[in-house]
Amino acid sequence: MMFSKHFSKILLSATALSLLSACATSDKKTSEEKPDWLVGIFTKTGQADAEKASMAYLGGNFTQALQYATDSLKDNPDNQQALLVGALAAEKLGRINTARKYYEDLIILNGDETSILGTSDGQPQKISVIAKKRLHALTIAQTNLTIENRDGTKTFAVSPKVGSQQSKQAINKALTKKSPATAKKTNIDNLFSGNQQNIVSRFLILKELAEKDFITKEEFLSRRQANLGGLLPLTNKAPGVGIDQPVPSPDLIVERLEILKEGVETRAITPQEFSAERDVIIEALMSPNPRARLKNQAPSKNILDAAKDLRRLEALYNLGLITDTERQKEKQAIEKYLGIKKDEISPSAPATTNNVTAQATTATATVAAPLSAPLTVQVSVPEQVQVPAAITVPEQVQIPATVTAPMPIQVPAAVQVTTPSAFNQLPNATPATPADASKTPNVSNPF
Numbered sequence: 233m234m235f236s237k238h239f240s241k242i243l244l245s246a247t248a249l250s251l252l253s254a255c256a257t258s259d260k261k262t263s264e265e266k267p268d269w270l271v272g273i274f275t276k277t278g279q280a281d282a283e284k285a286s287m288a289y290l291g292g293n294f295t296q297a298l299q300y301a302t303d304s305l306k307d308n309p310d311n312q313q314a315l316l317v318g319a320l321a322a323e324k325l326g327r328i329n330t331a332r333k334y335y336e337d338l339i340i341l342n343g344d345e346t347s348i349l350g351t352s353d354g355q356p357q358k359i360s361v362i363a364k365k366r367l368h369a370l371t372i373a374q375t376n377l378t379i380e381n382r383d384g385t386k387t388f389a390v391s392p393k394v395g396s397q398q399s400k401q402a403i404n405k406a407l408t409k410k411s412p413a414t415a416k417k418t419n420i421d422n423l424f425s426g427n428q429q430n431i432v433s434r435f436l437i438l439k440e441l442a443e444k445d446f447i448t449k450e451e452f453l454s455r456r457q458a459n460l461g462g463l464l465p466l467t468n469k470a471p472g473v474g475i476d477q478p479v480p481s482p483d484l485i486v487e488r489l490e491i492l493k494e495g496v497e498t499r500a501i502t503p504q505e506f507s508a509e510r511d512v513i514i515e516a517l518m519s520p521n522p523r524a525r526l527k528n529q530a531p532s533k534n535i536l537d538a539a540k541d542l543r544r545l546e547a548l549y550n551l552g553l554i555t556d557t558e559r560q561k562e563k564q565a566i567e568k569y570l571g572i573k574k575d576e577i578s579p580s581a582p583a584t585t586n587n588v589t590a591q592a593t594t595a596t597a598t599v600a601a602p603l604s605a606p607l608t609v610q611v612s613v614p615e616q617v618q619v620p621a622a623i624t625v626p627e628q629v630q631i632p633a634t635v636t637a638p639m640p641i642q643v644p645a646a647v648q649v650t651t652p653s654a655f656n657q658l659p660n661a662t663p664a665t666p667a668d669a670s671k672t673p674n675v676s677n678p679f
Contacts, residue, residue: 278304395478472522531569
């Protein structure tokens with residue numbers, strides 16, 4: 233009995249000791265694992281899922297990439313890599329609103345992390361910078377740049393007011409770039425009408441697209457030649473219908489094409505998608521085969537309008553839209569329709585009046601008293617009338633080279649008029665005394 237009591241105490245003591253030892257071991261193990269457990273709670277970066285998302289995106293599995301990115305963001309909503317990959321994958325899947333949200337979050341975070349995903353050149357850039365570019369590209373891509381008319385033709389979706397402002401700005405910008413001094417002196421509104429500004433703006437856009445290799449040389453030349461009458465109406469056929477309608481700014485169209493090109497390089501869109509949209513934009517800009525054409529512009533008929541046409545011609549040349557040969561040809565046409573024919577006007581042309589001057593001596597008539605004495609009349613005429621050897625008159629009137637005066641008129645030196653003798657026998661008739669020569673009137677020669 234006594235033994236069993238002592239045995240029970242020993243057993244209880246051993247059990248307690250073993251429990252204490254177990255607790256101590258457990259406490260030691262727990263104390264050793266506690267730091268790792270805390271790290272697991274407070275350092276859920278989601279980096280593992282973010283890396284999986286990147287690998288899936290590079291492998292072309294955009295659905296899986298978006299899922300991994302979403303899982304990563306559940307652990308850490310500020311994981312920049314997950315946000316970027318999720319936005320890019322959402323773009324591919326057409327979930328534009330999700331992509332916009334992720335890009336906006338990255339812009340707000342404005343972190344310092346870099347990535348090569350979403351860049352056009354494959355060089356590392358700050359993720360926040362990439363997000364800004366991609367968000368801007370999304371905005372441009374969602375803009376309805378072109379629309380299709382009922383007849384199937386393409387046109388730009390821009391209001392007349394906005395299009396007019398953008399056309400004017402485009403012309404001013406181009407003039408300033410070419411010649412700042414000329415731009416300051418040029419009043420666009422006085423020189424070009426609203427429709428003419430739209431035409432000029434389209435040619436500026438076409439020229440810039442060719443310079444940036446968005447269109448080929450053949451595409452540029454065919455469209456330009458088919459519509460050159462919009463700039464040079466007197467020497468080219470009329471342009472296609474619609475070329476005088478509002479058009480977006482050159483910067484907007486070029487930027488849209490650059491975004492499309494970048495989309496191909498980053499595999500956001502296929503080359504076929506890029507080509508299709510590019511063709512629509514260029515067709516809306518200027519058609520190489522217009523279905524209908526505008527009416528030919530009538531030439532100016534007064535000097536003021538013609539002077540304005542010439543100033544407009546110089547502006548187009550300064551913009552680099554026409555060549556010097558084209559300018560000179562159009563200038564000659566303006567002068568021709570106005571009636572200015574320089575080749576038909578000689579600076580040494582004779583006067584147009586036809587005056588013939590005859591030198592004549594004065595004829596003297598001596599008149600005696602009425603019928604009482606012989607009447608003596610003396611008439612002197614020039615020996616020959618002098619006429620210029622050649623007379624040139626306007627309007628191509630042919631005159632004989634030499635005009636010969638008639639033979640000199642022979643007039644007796646004195647004409648004797650004698651009254652009948654019976655008259656002298658009349659009563660109260662007395663001979664008249666000849667008049668004083670100084671009082672004799674002078675009679676001009678009728679010739």
